[in-house]
Amino acid sequence: MPITPWEVEGDIDYNRLIEEFGTQSIDNHLFSRLKLPLPPPVKRGMCFSHRDLDKWLNAYDNKEKVSVVSGRGPSERMHIGHLTLYAIPKYFQDTYGCTVYIPVSDDEKFYIKEYLNVGDVERFADDNILDILAMGFDPEKTIVHKDFEHTKIYRYASQVAKKITYSTAKAVFGLKPENNIGWVFYPAMQAAHILYPQFIEGSHQTLVPIGIDQDPFMRLTRDIAERFGFQKPAAIHKKLAPGLEGPKMSSSGNNAIWLSDDEDAVASKVHKYAFSGGQPSIKEHREKGGNPDVDVSFLYLKYFFEEDDRKLAQIAQDYRDGSMLTGELKEYFIEKVNNYLKEHRRKREMVEKNIDEYMLRE
């Protein structure tokens, strides 16, 4: 089961990952400490693992400074799978009032994707930033910076780079001799992103909500943090969001609902591609019932679009006992997505007008 930040394949055994990566599962006690209200991905098990989240909460309880770092590698447009990630920093900002740093690693995607040029990643970066901010981040408490624009980050990345040998980077990230030297350097940049709040505001607890596949960056950064007199950054690990065509992972093309998809595109994609837990015929479905646990429409309701716990439980029950058909579940899901995206586009336009309030450009 290869799992590096750049290579995720196959079904993932999350319990095994906790063991392999040496992280901790989010147990009931820790879960009960989180301030309410919890957003769907947090309250419904998408956040399954952490490093030192308890220490971050302790620091908050002790009225110490805390912050959140939640970056983005802009290699394409954003889809609904990404919403499940950024709901997490937004939750911490809304509920704990902390600053959220959003470093945008245009350089990473440029290094790694052979076909992307600088103009491409810069366009995706600007596009993605609007989508992330449209989720409702507070301009007073949100700092967005791009590596190709806020190049001052290089000075911090250099200080990190000096503490990472090629051997280490190779071992942690599975670097190959044919990888370019920007790619080799990039782990220093990412670690600098994670340590950035401490570089500029001094030592404090920082929390990084990330896909579990990004954890190698956390391990490396935590090792380095103490050598700068910083606190080890905490992490909260999210499961990978399912693609449309199956409960495996996010992907591209028809396997995703883009945040820019219009109502017809959403309806058509869900009807045509969304993996269903239903039975092959209505008759059989009425008899045997469907399986919401593998149904992508249901999973997206669960992990993001359906805030109401009782409504979600009702859908699960109705689908399981066959009283709700796949077509009905999909219609409900389509309506939810389209309502969300309509509002999302409205907020995105507002953000675009005020983008300078969020951006660190120097």
Place this chain on the structure above:
Amino acid sequence: MPITPWEVEGDIDYNRLIEEFGTQSIDNHLFSRLKLPLPPPVKRGMCFSHRDLDKWLNAYDNKEKVSVVSGRGPSERMHIGHLTLYAIPKYFQDTYGCTVYIPVSDDEKFYIKEYLNVGDVERFADDNILDILAMGFDPEKTIVHKDFEHTKIYRYASQVAKKITYSTAKAVFGLKPENNIGWVFYPAMQAAHILYPQFIEGSHQTLVPIGIDQDPFMRLTRDIAERFGFQKPAAIHKKLAPGLEGPKMSSSGNNAIWLSDDEDAVASKVHKYAFSGGQPSIKEHREKGGNPDVDVSFLYLKYFFEEDDRKLAQIAQDYRDGSMLTGELKEYFIEKVNNYLKEHRRKREMVEKNIDEYMLRE
């Protein structure tokens, strides 16, 4: 004979280097094309090799844009050996009227010297910049930038980095697994320095005066240049300047006359440490004569401090036939150096007051 930018050892056979590196010697025809007046290091054989200097001169003759790049890695104070290098870009600026770019690679020295921290390299950078500019560069035609300050260079370095695999960098620079990933990345930064005039001003002929030990950077950069639609940068290769204690290479401590040394320090160092081509006793010297070709005081007169060809020839003759003693040669050299350094310090103070006219800070 290991010769990489970071490791120079032993006596150097420059003809063999021309063959090994695949560069061209500066023949009489090319030499005769250079506009007068020539400064000592150029007219007296210190510049022994080149790549495409003829093309650079052709471009100038055709009234095309030409430029010069002459960088500095600030790991220590500067000594008189460094003057022999920066005399070359100054010559081209004075005589050909072209812009001289002086990229200061504080990051390189930070990556490579374990004991240097960011503050150290930044201090050396600011110090070295004053010494270079005090040689008389024209503020209207000189652009100085430091990697930790003009971090916009990172965006260009990234574009270069994508075109250099780890394998290539390893082969060209002898990188080792225990080197840090900043060091691995640095060749992209250096190539970006060399291509910088073309990145910002469009494709044109650029000339890079460098120590022959830096040629691996040139080969790599020339290979990359065409992939950006740029012209291959030309190079003019300088022999290594001798250290005080022997005609081998530049070095540190008592083996160098620092530009900050006062008159007594210069006199004391030259008398005590400057390698002499004279005989063990005055009697023997009068009989057999000395050898100016290995005498460090003479070599520095030849390569930098004595502009007057007839005076230099006279000294060589008098020293060779024994009529000039080592002590007399040293006294003459000390006087020349101290006169130069006195004027240097005066110009350095003036430059310091107007430093913003030279610096690219954003």
